[in-house]
Amino acid sequence: MMSDAVRAVILGIIEGVTEFLPVSSTGHLLLAERFFNLGEGSFWNSFTVLIQLGAILAIVVIYFAKLWRIALGMFSNPDDRRFVIGVLVAFLPAVVIGLIVGKYIKEVLFNPWVVCFSLIVGGAILLWVDQLDHNPHEHDATRFPLLTYLWIGVAQCLAMIPGVSRSGASIVAAMLLGADKRAAAEFSFFLAIPTMIGAFAYDFYKNRAEMTTDHMGIVAIGFVVSFITAIVVVKSFLSYVTRHGFTLFAWWRVIVGTLGLIALAMGK
Secondary structure (H helix, E strand, C coil), X not given: CCXXXXXXXXXXXXXXXXXXXXXXXXXXXXXXXXXXXXXXXXXXXXXXXXXXXXXXXXXXXXXXHHHHHHHHHCCCCHHHHHHHHHHHHHHHHHHHHHHHHHHHHHHHCCCHHHHHHHHHHHHHHHHHHHCCCCCCCECCCXXXXXXXXXHHHHHHHHHHXXXXXHHXXXXXXXXXXXXXXXXXXXXXXXXXXXXXXXXXXXXXXXCHHHCCHHHHXXXXXXHHHHHHHHHHHHHHHHHHXXXXXXXXXXXXXXXXXXXXXXXXXXXX
């Protein structure tokens, strides 16, 4: 039997690797739980949400200087203030949709069939968008028009369907709205901060009675592993997509989704 600590390490690595890539961290975690018995039950469902904060902390560390400058300047610098408003505008649709249909989505759509189909469809869309001749005119993620931020936030809501990918939806929307690949990826990082902190706080409060001392230790292991893994992945990801685009990740989605469907059809 695999120990809980080993499960926490493996799931932490999966979370750290996939959270900011356009491949769906939730989808990969659900498939890992289904096919490799890496944690089932209410605690492990909460665990996969709670360790996302470790990945988010990685973004805060990497972009600390920029985020600190914006935080200090938002009361005196119009550009910094507009960016903060833009992030909040992009975050708002997820809050509204989550409160209205979040419970329904978890009850109905959180199953491996939906994940696999979403991975394949999302991979095909990402491949198509990556090959378009965009002629991008937005090169700074902190300077998008407010309406662009809003539409990216609306697109992010699609990621409530497991397998779609929060970062993938926001990256595709940003590129279709004129952002270059690096700026699109960077804004998906910034938007993840309030989105995932909100999800963490809500899930932690909802399941606080289950957080025993042992459970907190397991969460801490997953948190640290996802934090370290995410730092490595984010730094590599930006330089890679700037040169090569998203084709690799599109095919990754298609292959994982197809293998998952084959396994499900075989009764796994």
